[in-house]
Amino acid sequence: MSSRPEILFPLFAGLETLDGIGPKTAQNMAGLGVEKPRDLLFTLPHSGINRAVRGSIREVEAPTTVTVEVEIGEHQPAARKGGPYRVFVRDAQTSFQLVFFHARGDYLKKVLPTGQKRLVSGRIELFDGVGQMVHPDHILRADEAADLPAFEPVYPLTAGVTQKVMVKASGAVLERAPVLAEWIDPALKAREGWPNWADALRHAHRPAAIQELSPEHPSRVRLAYDELMAHQLTLALARASRRKQRGIATVGTSALQNKVLAALPYQATGAQTRAIAEISADLAAPQRMNRLLQGDVGSGKTLVAFMALLVAVEAGGQGVMMAPTEILARQHLEGLQPLAADAGVALELLTGRDKGRDRAAKLARLASGDIQILVGTHAVFQDDVQFHDLRLSIIDEQHRFGVRQRLQLGAKGRAVDVLVMTATPIPRSLALAQYGDMDVSVLDEKPPGRQPVKTALISNGRLDEVIDHLRGAVAEGRQAYWVCPLVEESEVVDMTAAEERFKILRAALGEGIVGLVHGQMPPAQKDAAMAKFVAGETSVLVATTVIEVGVNVPNATIMVIERAESFGLAQLHQLRGRVGRGAGASTCLLVYQPPLSETATRRLKVLRDSEDGFKIAEEDLALRGAGDLIGTAQSGLPRFRVADIERQTGLMALAQSDARKLLHDDPALTSEQGQAARVLLWLMEQDKAIRLISVG
Known part of the structure; x- marks a missing residue:
């Protein structure tokens, strides 16, 4: 078909x-x-709208919609142009008026002939104790009354x-x-x-009644399930077709992994151990891995990723880890270097900055297999980058890399296993909708030694106190981030805000203590400012949100977020995750501008009271809705007409397991239920999925 x-x-x-x-x-x-x-x-x-016929308008509380039979009395045409034209009518108990504006009298006399009976339906309101129905929705003769449904649906x-x-x-x-x-x-x-x-x-x-409009009504739930089922069937088909592509069984010996684990100053968490086992099993299987590693800020994704890379190396292959920006790629490199030293493997960095001879030398070592693990930016995608035997590619911060790039990277090796990492906790319903084609590992415990971060709300009237607090902390040798607000959508305005704040803090704290980073700076200048802060040469870093992801400065223990109400919850949580990485107790100050709206108050309180990224993400979804949370346009998130992805997570999970089971039992969809499911896919316009079946 x-x-x-x-x-x-x-x-x-x-x-x-x-x-x-x-x-x-x-x-x-x-x-x-x-x-x-x-x-x-x-x-x-x-x-x-309830259109059931009543005996009289007295049976309802005005203002409301009512349907009654009336006897038509006299017409009172408008006294002035555009004024009200009134028709006096009487139901079984009382009289009231039908009111029309800009109406033609001859037409109204024909539709509402004096002395006759008509059924009228519309909104009744009381003015000075007199009932008025302005422009009735329906005027019907007795023989037409049957045409009016007792309950009338209202469409968008x-x-x-x-x-x-x-x-x-x-x-x-x-x-x-x-x-x-x-x-x-x-x-x-x-x-x-x-x-x-x-x-x-x-x-x-x-x-037939208002209850039947509820999303919980069996008819509505069934239609929502159909929609989710078609979507999950598409994802399941994508997953199945990917699994059909032969992968390479990459089986580790654990030798290098054990060296690293033995050298660690702490024990891996249960969640890390579980994730490593799931990934190793995927790598060892003959199908291609397509797994999402979801972990909250500071849950120890780096260790899990490195263990996965070591499996590839133990099996005689190579691994690559990619980050969306150069700063992050360098951080991954710094995070991985000590682990690589413990394992004794060759680790190298490749970014757009590598030029000429250096680059050529790196590429030669990569092609010969001398470089076992490569860390890089999307520069890794370039055609002249050839691996000796690439087994695993790890992509950090998935939402910055599209599906197309995932495929492109997959083409670098014969059948590369893919692991995608994200530090953005995704609520379960969205993870199901967006990554339903992937297998998911979740890191939901914090490694030992991570300090909780104390979060406080402070109105911007108390900025002087905040600056005094900062002065004391800097004197004690501590470091702080100061994040400036997102002003409108203009980076230029953001820049001005950051520069102003930088000047104020520099004046208050002294020369050479404060650094500045914003989106408009040339990359080299940005990197230099970051490097100074990382090295501890500056104590306070004023920044726009460029530091949101991945920056690691264990000595930084204070995070000030100005105009915190202008940020999303997930973003605030990410920013707060930049502190609390070392041994010292950390604080996050959310500086807001009163008065706060109800939603903003709720948002900031959620953050103050919880450090659990998944809980925060669920709350964010409830507050903002799915489209907003990930930006529907670029997210590839389907637009459902009936299903409500925020409130029907359970139904989405059910559809996912049903779709996977149906494909497991009937991979070509040839059974009766399978044939029906094909029709569902056509009905729901999942043409991509149809192509996947025909290919299979």
């Missing part, structure tokens, strides 16, 4: 083929992301698209919804009490 199944054709036709939709409306519907009937099917009503709208159009169009598309074979496992469907697909859609679009 390499082309769309015929049963789905009606859902992928033009919108104009639906009753009541002309070219103009079809164009306007693009504002709702609706381009074909299929999109309309998954654009569900978000609320509803966009310019040029009315409720009437949406109700009519969704009705037309529901009639088109074909009967599809079931892709959900029968036992699961029975256990959850889910309806079949077509019924679920009908319930969702034509709810």
